[in-house]
Structures are given as C-alpha cells and as structure tokens.
Amino acid sequence: MISVDRKAEMVSEGEGPARKRLKTYVENPAQILSGPIVDVNRQEPLAQINVGPILDDDDDDQAEIPNDTVAALNLLKIEFPKLTGVRPFATRSQLYTILNDKTLADREIDQLKHENKIRIFKLPSSLDDYAVILIEDYAASIAACKQEAEQKRNSAATTAALIVFDWFRDRVLPVCCDVTIMHDELVRLLSNGNISLITEAHVTLLLQACCLTRHTGQGIGAAGGQGCYLFSMPGAGAAVRGISAGRKEIINALKRKRHPEMLESQLVQKKLKGSPLGIWWHLRDLLGTAAIVKMETTVGPLIRVAKGRQLN
Numbered sequence: 001m002i003s004v005d006r007k008a009e010m011v012s013e014g015e016g017p018a019r020k021r022l023k024t025y026v027e028n029p030a031q032i033l034s035g036p037i038v039d040v041n042r043q044e045p046l047a048q049i050n051v052g053p054i055l056d057d058d059d060d061d062q063a064e065i066p067n068d069t070v071a072a073l074n075l076l077k078i079e080f081p082k083l084t085g086v087r088p089f090a091t092r093s094q095l096y097t098i099l100n101d102k103t104l105a106d107r108e109i110d111q112l113k114h115e116n117k118i119r120i121f122k123l124p125s126s127l128d129d130y131a132v133i134l135i136e137d138y139a140a141s142i143a144a145c146k147q148e149a150e151q152k153r154n155s156a157a158t159t160a161a162l163i164v165f166d167w168f169r170d171r172v173l174p175v176c177c178d179v180t181i182m183h184d185e186l187v188r189l190l191s192n193g194n195i196s197l198i199t200e201a202h203v204t205l206l207l208q209a210c211c212l213t214r215h216t217g218q219g220i221g222a223a224g225g226q227g228c229y230l231f232s233m234p235g236a237g238a239a240v241r242g243i244s245a246g247r248k249e250i251i252n253a254l255k256r257k258r259h260p261e262m263l264e265s266q267l268v269q270k271k272l273k274g275s276p277l278g279i280w281w282h283l284r285d286l287l288g289t290a291a292i293v294k295m296e297t298t299v300g301p302l303i304r305v306a307k308g309r310q311l312n
Contacts, residue, residue, distance in 0.1 A: 067112070069095065069099065069105065070118075072098040072099055073095070073118070073132065075098065076088070076098075079281065081276070081278045083239060083276055083277075086239050087137040087138065087141045088134075089131045089132060089233060090131065090132050090133075091129070091130070091131055093287075093288030094284045096288040116177065117135050118132055119132070119133050119173070119231065122230060123240060124240070125244040131240070133233065138233070141233065142165050142169050142211060143169075148209070149165070161199065161205055164203075165206075165211075167189075167190045171190060171192055172190060176189065180228055181212075183228070184227070190202060207229075210235070210237065212229040212230065214229060214230075215229055239277055243282075245272075246275030246277055247282060247286060249274055251292075251305060253270060254304070260304060261305070262302070263299060263300050263301070263303075264302065268283070290306055292305055
C-alpha cells in the first residue's frame with residue numbers, strides 16, 4: 001500500500017503521472033495557515049485529513065493521483081463551519097492558498113466545471129469573485145430543496161411540478177456549466193425536447209428554492225435582464241452576503257491599528273458580527289485575494305494589510 005505521504009514524494013520525484021503539486025500534503029492540516037484550522041463552532045483543531053485514496057502497489061501505473069483541485073476542495077470542505085442548511089463551499093481565492101500554480105489551478109477548475117464535477121457561482125462582491133462547490137454537495141442541496149417543497153406543497157399542481165428538481169439536476173447541470181442560463185435554454189433542457197411539459201410552476205419552484213435567481217445584468221459580462229437567471233446555492237444567502245462583510249470587518253480591524261497589522265493569535269479571537277463563516281475561513285479567503293499578507297515573527301505569525309491592494 002502507498003501512503004498519502006509517499007504519493008506526495010512520488011509527485012515530487014517525478015514518479016507516476018506528471019501533475020502539479022499541492023502546496024502542502026501534510027498530516028496535520030492546521031499547518032496550512034500556520035495556526036490551527038478551527039471549526040468556528042467547536043474552537044478546537046480539526047482531525048487529520050487524508051487528501052486522497054490509498055493505492056495498491058499494483059495499481060501504480062493505472063491509477064491517477066487525485067485531482068489537486070478536488071483534493072483542495074475536500075480539505076476546505078472539512079474546514080467549512082457547520083451552518084444549518086448550508087452545504088460547504090469555497091471561494092476561488094481560497095483554492096489559490098493551497099494550489100501551487102494559479103494558471104494551472106484555473107485551467108483545472110475550468111476542466112472540472114465542464115466535466116460536471118464542480119459548480120461555479122458568481123458572488124455579488126466583485127466582478128471576478130466566484131464560489132466553488134463539489135457537484136455531490138450541490139446535488140444534495142437540490143434534493144433538500146425538493147424535500148422541503150414536498151412538505152410545503154399546497155396543491156396538486158405544485159406536487160406534480162416537484163419533478164423539476166430532478167430534471168434540473170439530471171438535465172440542466174450536466175449540460176450548462178456557466179454561471180447563468182437564459183429562460184429559453186432552461187425550458188429546453190428541463191423539458192428534454194418536449195417544451196409543452198414545462199409550466200410557470202416549474203420555474204417558480206426553482207426560483208423559490210434559490211436554485212436560480214433572476215439576473216439583473218449587473219456584475220457579469222452577460223446581457224442579463226428579463227429571461228436570464230443566475231445559478232445559486234440554496235440556503236447560502238446569509239453566508240454569501242457575509243463574505244463581503246467579513247472581509248471588511250477584518251480589514252477595518254487591522255486598519256484601526258497604528259500600523260495596519262496584528263498578531264494572528266490576537267486577530268483570531270475576534271468575533272465577526274456580519275458573517276457566520278468564522279475568522280479562519282475569512283483569513284484564508286483574504287490571503288488568497290492578496291488583500292492581506294502573513295509574515296513569521298519571533299512572537300508568531302503577523303497579519304498585515306497588503307500595500308496598494310483594494311478590498312472588493
């Protein structure tokens with residue numbers, strides 16, 4: 001059997017398939033931020049993470065080393081705070097704190113998106129801000145939406161329309177990997193060619209469940225407007241709004257100092273008012289956006305606002 005550590009050595013030594021390395025294959029994920037990765041609800045270090053499956057020696061030639069981006073997403077998934085009704089997601093900038101090469105990371109994200117292994121969502125904070133979620137987690141959130149809608153159904157028509165959640169998962173997601181979709185394309189994919197099957201009730205259910213939101217045309221290059229929708233993450237509204245709020249809270253806390261910096265050990269004691277995501281989640285996000293930098297000092301890691309960087 002080959003351990004995770006040995007697989008990391010194989011990559012660095014050139015054995016096995018040629019792939020870029022993660023910045024860290026470590027037994028203790030707390031080392032990634034050089035401070036403990038903490039579940040905001042438990043306030044204690046998380047357990048050891050295995051970033052990929054264990055391979056048999058006989059499978060070395062055939063088995064592919066786990067996709068770096070998927071491994072990184074699974075690590076970030078474990079770090080994600082426990083929030084009721086919210087499936088774990090990461091920002092693209094968080095992935096950049098783990099993956100070694102930004103260009104290759106973007107290329108791999110794009111490939112996984114087209115293979116329907118992950119979903120990308122536009123965040124409202126800036127033009128180039130995106131969330132990433134594993135497709136199995138997104139599918140689980142859609143299943144939860146259907147279950148909730150079943151409990152709330154108030155007519156035979158609504159009950160009949162519940163099948164739209166299955167159609168959305170099985171017919172729309174594998175084909176449309178963009179962050180937006182036009183109404184006509186949505187209807188065509190949902191109906192599987194028989195457009196007469198789709199009624200307003202089907203689309204309304206998807207909107208009410210926040211699988212889709214109406215696109216106003218702001219913040220994305222697409223035309224938007226009437227008849228255009230953004231894919232969205234059900235139940236994640238407060239968390240998504242908290243991304244921008246949490247960033248600003250941390251930056252403002254640093255800027256209030258004579259020098260815009262704080263020891264990490266002091267900063268992580270701060271309770272965020274505008275975000276449920278927790279301080280560690282936001283620190284990784286801000287490091288990935290290059291809005292802050294971290295420096296080692298004799299008294300521990302120091303977090304400082306990056307010079308010349310504007311917070312989105």
